[in-house]
Amino acid sequence: MxxxxxxxxxxxxxxxxxxxxxxxxxxxxxxxxxxxxxxxxxxxxxxxxxxxxxxxxxxxxxxxxxxxxxxxxxxxxxxxxxxxxxxxxxxxxxxxxxxxxxxxxxxxxxxxxxxxxxxxxxxxxxxxxxxxxxxxxxxxxxxxxxxxxxxxxPTDAFLPGMKLGFNKKTGLSWSLTSWKSPDDPSTGEFTLGMDLTGLPELVIKKASQKIWRTGPWAGEGFNGVPGMGPNPVVNFSFVDNPDEIYYSHSYYNTNTFSRIMFDYLGFDRTLIWIESTGRWVVIRTYPDDICDSYRKCGAFGSCRPNNQPTCLCLSGFEPSDGGTADGSVGCVRKRDLLCGEGDGFLKLENMKFPDTSNARVDMSLGIKDCEIECRNNCSCTGYASAYVNGSGCLVWFGDLTDMREFTNGGQAFFVRVNSIEIGNSIVHSKGSFAKKKLVIILCVVIVVGLLIFISGFCYFFKKAKGRGILQRKRLQKQLLKPSPETNDETNTKFELPIFDLNSMMVATENFSLSNELGAGGFGSVYKGTLCDGREIAVKRLSKNSGQGVIEFKNEVELIAKLQHRNLVQIIGCCIEEEEKMLIYEYMPNKSLDFLLFDQTKSTPLDWKMRSDIILGIARGVLYLHQDSTLTIIHRDLKASNILLDSNMNHFGMARIFGSDQSQANTRRVVGTYGYMSPEYAMDGFFSIKSDVFSFGVILLEIISGKKNSGFYHEDPTMNLIKLAWELWKADTILELVDPSMGNPFPEQEVVRFIQVGILCVQENAKDRPTMSDVIFMLGNETPIPSLKQPAFVLTSNPNSANAFAGSASSVNEVSVTIIEGR
Structure with a gap:
């Protein structure tokens, strides 16, 4: 029993x-x-x-x-x-x-x-x-x-297959509500849901106050959320029918672990689980910068995150308070509208559309009919194509608010102004009167400039040294001041230590050759030891590096604000006499090329270490492109710029661009052949996809143990990218793997990494993935788009000065980092 x-x-x-x-x-x-x-x-x-x-x-x-x-x-x-x-x-x-x-x-x-x-x-x-x-x-x-x-x-997480919107029949609202705190999941003060006040769009609210919006749906994604176009990883969808209206998303690979987390601080973060590293990685965050704040700039003002001032009036408008530049208080027209033919339209590129609460849409009209529709209504203040493919018509009435400019993303917007303003905006580039006026102005400027130069040469020469010392002292004071805070909780006040020249000379043994870690067009880098025992790397800029005090200040301020586990951290700087130095944490394992391209030193680099280095670089670049306060394009990613700490997971920053470079193209291409994308090397055009190309080259180098631009096969025109493509076509891609990596290694994972590398070096920048897509594809067994023939770039001896037609003006000269607006 x-x-x-x-x-x-x-x-x-x-x-x-x-x-x-x-x-x-x-x-x-x-x-x-x-x-x-x-x-x-x-x-x-x-x-x-x-x-x-x-x-x-x-x-x-x-x-x-x-x-x-x-x-x-x-x-x-x-x-x-x-x-x-x-x-x-x-x-x-x-x-x-x-x-x-x-x-x-x-x-x-x-x-x-x-x-x-x-x-x-x-x-x-x-x-x-x-x-x-x-x-x-x-x-x-x-x-x-x-x-x-x-x-x-839903509570605070938006999973694939969920909806954000409304059920029109039942009145049910699908929206996210934040937790009160990490320890308290009760209903918080922030909500993320669909707003139907104007055109349907997602908004974040604190209580009833709107603090961020996506902009209206533009066919492939929301107008104010760049990077939502078609991609091989995720499918975005927007549904509006008699029964319901909602936004949703799904992943082509159903084994993907991802979520959109709406946290207790009101930030909407997209996270992907990376199995190989055992951690969640944030690939997008909104609100992301100061210009994501709802109505940051007033009426007819446009927000530019990297501009000073941040808010500028649209063309044809001026600050409403009578100021000269800042549009944060709102702007008013310089000239009243005349209605009818007395008005015209100025085209603004890459714009987040204004608040749509006073807008209406007609999907039956094209862009030409849209202009007619707006012109015929004297209350219309602007128009645009509803979708990125040019279909549909959006027209606005009344004040235009919550506008911002993107470097990549947004759409063209046409703002209504008095026709005289149209003439003023183009008179400097069109018309004989404009040309004559421009020639006269230039002549006057040149003559006056020569007179001032001749009469004041001696005076300025004598005062130059004193002025430089004063400028450096001012710079020291500026660097010791805290930087302005933004609305991002991750930003902290910035106070960077200033080291004196004598302490740097002691630390580096008077910059002895035995302590030199490397040299380039920017100057030299020395290993040093501070009096407290900390090991440092001192980047000593050469006097002919082309970097002035202002550029140096920009670099110091930028680098000090960048905080990421895969970026080398700055410790301080030195500005004394004619010296300008940056002091970084010391990386004991030197640079990646030191270990990778030496068969004896590369032996310790097994697959796990190589994959960890690849993912570390990818996360660092993603941070620069997307998660830092500014969008930053590195422009000189290469193996020698990957500095390895004891965990093999850091890489170095480069320096800021000079005044002769713009945010979209440059007259002076600066970088390293073999790592530069074709559109940058040939034409000077660069974007985040330029860094993606360089990353792809580094990925292939890490897996193969071969240099791209110094590697020769039987064919003297062969480089690493071409070799990878030939092996891929022949279905023998594993022959690319560095023999010193050892066996066994996960063949399918290695092949996937190589596929991603080849995808990154596609000739057309549009065919390359973003870094968030790269991280996702590296960490998940997801379908990868069909590969096209990549850009081989080097078509002759890579050491030849004619390796590029119409090539860059400098080789291996300096590392350049570009800041872009989001």
């Missing part, structure tokens, strides 16, 4: 475990604290949890296969089980509602599913099932429709 009872107890225990390793709960069982429901594929789990340091108990859904509890949904967020009690249960009540009770005997639930009254809630065929999408659904086993689903009641 005792044996029978023991067997019965074991059987009951087995049944209990079996029930809660399953993915379904119904009226026949309960879920106790400590039990979990697990989706059929083991992706998600549902159970009790306590967030952070909280002692409250909640029922939520989290990723089952990811260490820790990454919670994506909370049922009883505003009604927790108090005092860290383990008595809570989840069960299906007598009405068929899923409910949470403080204890099995509690008569009143703390929370229950909001089931429609039309559902057959008393049917024994009802069951709640946790799907591999993270959706908890109620369905009748005799019917296919969901009677209730957790996706209809």
């Amino acid at each position: 005792a044996s029978f009872i023991s067997l019965l107890l074991l059987f009951n225990l087995f049944v209990h475990q079996l029930c809660y390793a399953a993915d379904t709960i119904n009226h026949n069982n309960v879920l106790r604290d400590g039990d979990t429901l697990v989706s059929n594929g083991g992706i998600f789990a549902l159970g009790f949890f306590s967030p952070g340091n909280s002692k409250q108990r909640y029922v939520g859904i989290w990723y089952n296969k990811i260490p820790g509890q990454t919670v994506v949904w909370v049922a009883n967020r505003d009604n927790p089980i108090n005092n860290n009690s383990s008595s809570g249960v989840v069960k299906v009540d007598e009405l068929g509602k899923l409910a949470i009770f403080n204890a099995i005997s509690s008569p009143k639930p703390l929370w229950s599913a909001n089931i429609s009254a039309t559902a057959n809630t008393t049917s024994s065929t009802l069951s709640y099932k946790l799907l591999d999408t993270g959706n908890l659904v109620l369905r009748d086993d005799n019917q296919g429709d969901f009677l209730w689903q957790s996706f209809d009641y």
Whole structure:
């Protein structure tokens, strides 16, 4: 009898475990604290949890296969089980509602599913099932429709397959609401959802105050969210039909772990789980910079994040307070509109559209008819194509607010102005009168300039040295002042130590050759040791480096603000006499090329180390392109700029661009042959895709152990990119792998990395992925777009001065970093 009872107890225990390793709960069982429901594929789990340091108990859904509890949904967020009690249960009540009770005997639930009254809630065929999408659904086993689903009641996470918008029939709103804090999942003060006040768009609100908006849907993505075009990783969709209106997204690879997290500070962050590194990586954050703040600039003002002042009036407008430059107070027309033919339209490129609360759309009109529509209505103040493909017509009435400019992204916008302003905007480039006027002005300027130069040469020569010393002292004071804060919580006040020249001479043993780590057009880098024992790297700029005091100040301020685990950190600077130096943390493993291209030194670089270095570089570049306060284009990514610490995961920054370079192209191409994209090397055009090309070259070099621009096969025109392409076509791509890497290594993962590398060096910049796509493809087994023939770039001896037709003006001269507006 005792044996029978023991067997019965074991059987009951087995049944209990079996029930809660399953993915379904119904009226026949309960879920106790400590039990979990697990989706059929083991992706998600549902159970009790306590967030952070909280002692409250909640029922939520989290990723089952990811260490820790990454919670994506909370049922009883505003009604927790108090005092860290383990008595809570989840069960299906007598009405068929899923409910949470403080204890099995509690008569009143703390929370229950909001089931429609039309559902057959008393049917024994009802069951709640946790799907591999993270959706908890109620369905009748005799019917296919969901009677209730957790996706209809999201909390702070937006998963693939979820909707943000409205059900027009039921009035149900799909929106995210932040937690109050990391320890408190109760309803916070921030919401992310769809706003239908004007054209449908997603907005973030703090209470009822709008703080950020996406701009309207533009066919492939939202107008004010760059980078949402077609890509091989994620599919964005916008649906507007008689039943519902919503935005959604999905991944082509259903095994991808990703989520959009709306945190307690009101930031919308897109995260991807990188299996190889075991961590979540943030690939997008909104609001992202100062210009993402709703209505940062006033009426008819446009926000430019890298401009001083940040707010500028549109062409044809001036500050409403009578100022000369700043448009933050709002702007007014310089000349009144005349209506009809007395007005014209100025085209503004790469714009986030103004607030659409006073706009209307007609998808039947093209851009030409749109202009006519606006011109014929005297109240119309601007127009644009609704979609990026040129279809549809958007027209605005009244003040234009919340505008900003992007470096890459946005759309063309046409603002209405008095026709005289149209003439003023083009008179400097068109018309004989304009040309004559320009010639006269230039002549006057040249003559006056020569007179001033001749009469004041001696005076300026004598005062030059004193003025330079004064300027450096002013710079020292400026560097010691805290930088202005932005609305991004990650920015901190900046106060950089200033070292004196004598301490640098002591630290580097008077800049001895034995301490020199490297040299280039910018100057030399020396290893040093401070009096407190810290090892440093001193970047001593040469006097003919072309970098003046202002450029040096810009560089110091920028680099000091960049904080990322994969970027070398600046410790301080030195400005004394004629010396300008940057002091960095010392990287003990030197540069990547030192280890990679030496067969004896590269032996320790097994696949794990190489893949970690690749991912570290990718994360650093992504930070520069997207996650830092500014968009930064490195422009000289190469193996010698990858500085390795004891964990092999840092790379160095380069210096700021000079005054002869612009944000889109340059008359003076500066970089390193073999790493430069063709559009940059040939024509001086650069973008974030230029860095992607350089990254692709580095990736192939890391895997092969060969240099791109010094590598020769039997063919003297062969380089590494061409070799990789030939091996790929011949289906022998693993021959590219460095033999010193050793065996075994994960062949499929290595092949995927090589595919991504070849994709990064595609000849057309549009065919290259962004760095966020790169990180995603490297860390996930996702389909990779078909590869086209890449840009071989070097078509002759790479050491030849004619390696490029119409080539760059300098080789290996300096490293250049470009700042762009977002």
